Amino acid sequence: MPNLTSYSAAYIADARAKIDLQLATYHAFLIAAQTGEDTAxxxxxxDAFEPVFLRNLVLAMDHYFDAIPPEAESRDGDPINEVRxxxxCIMHNHHKFQSDGHxxxxxxxxxxxxxxxxxxxxxVPDFKRLADAFFAEISERYPEA
Known part of the structure; x- marks a missing residue:
């Protein structure tokens, strides 16, 4: 990832909007949990909170291993590539999946x-399958020396 020394106003606004959405979704979830009476x-x-939370877990999972140089990663479509x-796409394509072609x-x-x-x-089952495959691939490809 290149080092940046400046960000466009649009990039900052988009990042802020994503964080605000997460906070609002979490707040709505908490209110519904606290009242506890209205199951609907x-x-x-x-349903609103879960995908936001799980997308953030994808970002966190990726970030734990972002020190792996791109040239050390395969390009065969393994779970590491999928998480990357x-x-x-979560960060830069408004949660729409788009393969980069490489x-x-x-x-x-x-x-x-x-x-x-x-x-x-x-x-949750989607994320569990993805996380299991991702960590298995990390363990296999990058074991402790």
Whole structure:
């Protein structure tokens, strides 16, 4: 990742809007959980909160291993590549999946099976499958020396 010394106003506003959305979604979830009486409201709050939370877990998972130089990574569409692509799309493509063309990410072979243009809206089982595959691949490709 290149070092940056400045950011456009649009980039800063977009980042701020994403953080504000996360806080608002979490706040709505908390209110629904605290009232506890309206199960429909709780379900709606959970449904809004879950994909935001899980997208952030994808970002965190990617960030834990961002010191791996790109030239050391394969380009075969493995779960590491999938997480990198998801992170890039979450950060820079408004949660719409888009393969960059340099990595062989096919819906038939990736963990999530996303196609270009699909909304990145994970469920807990989706995230668990992705995380399990990602950490297995990290363990296999980059074991302690």
């Amino acid at each position: 409201a709780m379900g709606a709050a959970r 692509a998801l992170s890039d 990595i062989a990410l096919s819906p038939s072979t990736t963990v999530l099976g996303l196609k270009n243009g699909d909304d990145i809206r994970l469920t």
